[in-house]
Amino acid sequence: MRENFNDLLWFLVVAEERSFTKAAAKIGITQSTLSHTIKRLETRMGLRLLARTTRSVSTTEAGERLRQSLAPRIAEIETDIAALTAYRDTPSGTVRITLSDHALECLVWPKLRPVLASYPDIKLEFSRDNGFRNIVEEGFDAGVRLGETVEKDMVAVRIGPDWRLVAVGAPQYFAARGIPQTLQDLTQHNCIGLRLTTAGGLYAWEFHKDGRDIRMRVDGQLIFNSTLPIVEAALAGYGIAYVPEDIVAEHIASGRLQLVLEDWSPPFTGYYLYYPSRRQNAPAFKVIHDALRQREP
8 A cells, every 4th residue: 555645745844843833834734634644644654753742743763764764855856846847947849830821931930940949849830721720629739810810719919010912913924915904804814823721712812992892703724722832923924913912022123023903902910820828828839929929119
């Protein structure tokens, strides 16, 4: 039969405090409970461990031998536990995040790249996906999506500025097909499509102007499920792309891509990191959370 270690620990406190009253207060139990526990321990061991008087408590010879045996071992265990706590205080483990390729390439990876050097025990797993995922059911720690699409029951933290989608094409494409002047003109053009992975449908281009919101189902020869290949196809002259402005800004500035229908390009609420509330207490996740969180200017 295994020993009840609580009884031994409580005996050690009484032996060191030399008082049932002080020991009970230190442990956080009643004096009668403590006295009963020590009597039970003495009965079980068949030894008298404490000598009680009206004014003090002292250890018997057997009790002192037990105290001397217990004290260093308990101290050693406490030291080992303190050492284990260091693992908790040093963030480690894997953090899984679902996000779009645009969010990964332009925002998340630039912010998290230095984290890996500072925290070698943290592992990051990114799942690139332009659709929507149930992060709880699918085992993700967090997701990154536009603020307006985040589920209401999630904690959401802004991690980036607002941005907008823009329609662009290569000069050689527009030279052959003409420049669209209205949204309706897009129906006569090769528009490079984006398939939303989880939903399975094609993304309907979203435009906004003068209080009007318009979603257009466009058509073309090419469809991708990732944004970056769409840009490459547009650069090669295969059609019009509707993509985040920041990933084509350099191409627009160099003249390799031409911006069209700019007055219809709406700003989007920027990216948010979203996660269930239980995740925020995990040390590794807190490091990622703090690295991504947008700082106020």
